[in-house]
Amino acid sequence: MTVAIVGAGLGGLTLARVLHLNGIDAAVYERDSSRGARGQGGMLDIHSGQRALREAGLIDRFHAIARPEGQDMRLLEPDGTLLLREDTPDDAPSARPEVDRADLRGLLLDSLPEHTVRWGHTFESAGHGRAHFSGGRSTTYELLVGADGAESRVRALLTDARPxxxxxxxxxxxxxxxxxxxxxxxxxxxxxxxxxxxxxxxxxxxxxxxxxxxxxxxxxxxxxxxxxxxxxxxxxxxxxxxxxxxxxxxxxxxxxxxxxxxxxxxxxxxxxTLPIGLTWPSTPGITLLGDAAHLMPPVGQGANMALLDGARLGLALATRPDDFPAAVRDFEREMFDRTGAAARMSADMQELLTAPDAARRMLAFFQPA
CATH class of the missing domain: 3.30.9.30 (D-Amino Acid Oxidase; Chain A, domain 2)
Known part of the structure; x- marks a missing residue:
């Protein structure tokens, strides 16, 4: 079985890694011309996503590049009043360590066989088991996975929802x-x-x-x-x-x-953001993960959900290699429940941040009575 993954972000690369560990062919098609073609953003707070990295056999390498001290936090009001200061002890467990997004992506890229990622491939369309890319290139697939982010082009094959x-x-x-x-x-x-x-x-x-x-x-x-x-x-x-x-x-x-x-x-x-609780009818041969499936406010959930998406889909396909449609249905049911809850939590946090007394409400969030 051949899996074509559109997008070399965290979710797509995690899926490719788990499939590789389970002997399933996969290729990742990325529009960027190379791994260093553009910046990858700042730090990520990785918590539940550590489960995915464990399934991918990368947890030790992750902890080697993560920054536990990145869990330190200072919360202030505009007049300079310090409301909260939390400093991470040197021996504290790395429950939510920070990691540079570029370093985490590099870790995933380095874990894949050479040529797994096909750089310079901009997705254009798909149908009847063939995906088409810019420049007249195309490939056949048994499963097409849209891991192509907030402005996903693959998403349109499954739903009319837009950010x-x-x-x-x-x-x-x-x-x-x-x-x-x-x-x-x-x-x-x-x-x-x-x-x-x-x-x-x-x-x-x-x-x-x-x-x-x-x-x-x-x-x-x-x-x-x-x-x-x-x-x-x-x-x-x-x-x-x-x-x-x-x-x-x-x-x-x-x-x-x-x-x-x-x-x-x-x-x-x-x-x-995409609508909270977005779903679509399971469609043989196509699915989505990461921001393409459940774009939510940037408050610490999105990257973790993408990592889990990639690992869970990879394991589902490995468990049912002779029935990809059933494996995708199982994955989508679990993803819809898990990421719907994460999206609701993210929306609540976003609402808190927009409140007139945001600083005091955030303090109460971190230090409940």
Whole structure:
């Protein structure tokens, strides 16, 4: 049996790895021209996804690249009031360690046989057991798996659902080599996550394993066209930083100092989600996983669900290698239940973050009475 996986993200690569361990042929078709063609984003909080890495035989290698100290957290209000500080003891279990997304993806890529990933393949269409890619290329398959992210093209083969704007926009900035260039800010942010929650906007900073601190400015209750209508010149990094600092006028100067210290990386993006509890009729020969199946707010669940999707689908196919349609039905039933609950939890967290008293409500979440 041949499995064609569209998308070399975490879910697709985990599926390929589990299939490889179980002797099932799979190829991953990725639109990027190479593994280093574009950045892979910041840190990931891996918790339930560790079960998937264990099934993939990679848990020890994962712990070798993970950062348990990344579990440290500081929560503040815009006036600088420190509400919560949690520092991870050196001997604490790695229940939710942080890991650079690029490192985790690299671990998965390195675990696969050479040529499993076919770079430079942009999916265009599929039907009658054949997938078509840009440049006139095509391949046959027994099962086509859409692991191609939020803007999945494979999804249209199963459902008309499309991602919808949540009311949130995020602007990503960053400070490289922060310990050397801005030691005071480095000490303020600490080893893990730093959150400042205000009314309708927030600032978070996240230390990466390469010494870079990624700074995320979130604006809630915005319209879908906010990037174009905000008046912030995102194509001019210096001017954009100035305008973003103005958006945080009245906040403690330490927070605007973080923005001022950032380099010329300025990446605005709209946050979208798929409907909570999205399902589709099981269709022989096609399925979805990861963000293609259940795009949810970026609050710590999506990557874990994608890893579990890949492992669970791989094990289902390995258990029923002579009946792929039944294996896919079993997988989809489990995925719908599991990720529906995760999506509801993520939506609740998103609602908390948009509340006028978000910081105090977040404190109550982490320290319930």
């Amino acid at each position: 919808a704007h949540t009311g949130q926009h995020v602007v990503e900035l960053g400070i490289p080599d922060i310990d050397r260039t801005h030691p005071g800010l480095a000490a303020m942010v600490g080893r893990g996550n730093y959150w400042v929650l205000g009314d309708g906007q927030s600032l978070s900073a996240q230390r990466n394993g390469d010494g870079r601190v990624r700074v995320y400015l979130s604006f809630y209750r915005t319209t879908a066209d906010w990037i174009a209508t905000s008046g912030i010149p995102f194509d001019d990094p210096a001017a954009a930083r100035t305008r973003l600092i103005e958006e945080f006028a009245g906040w403690d100067p330490r927070f605007t100092a973080l923005i001022a210290a950032c380099d010329d990386t300025v990446r605005p993006r709209s946050i979208t």
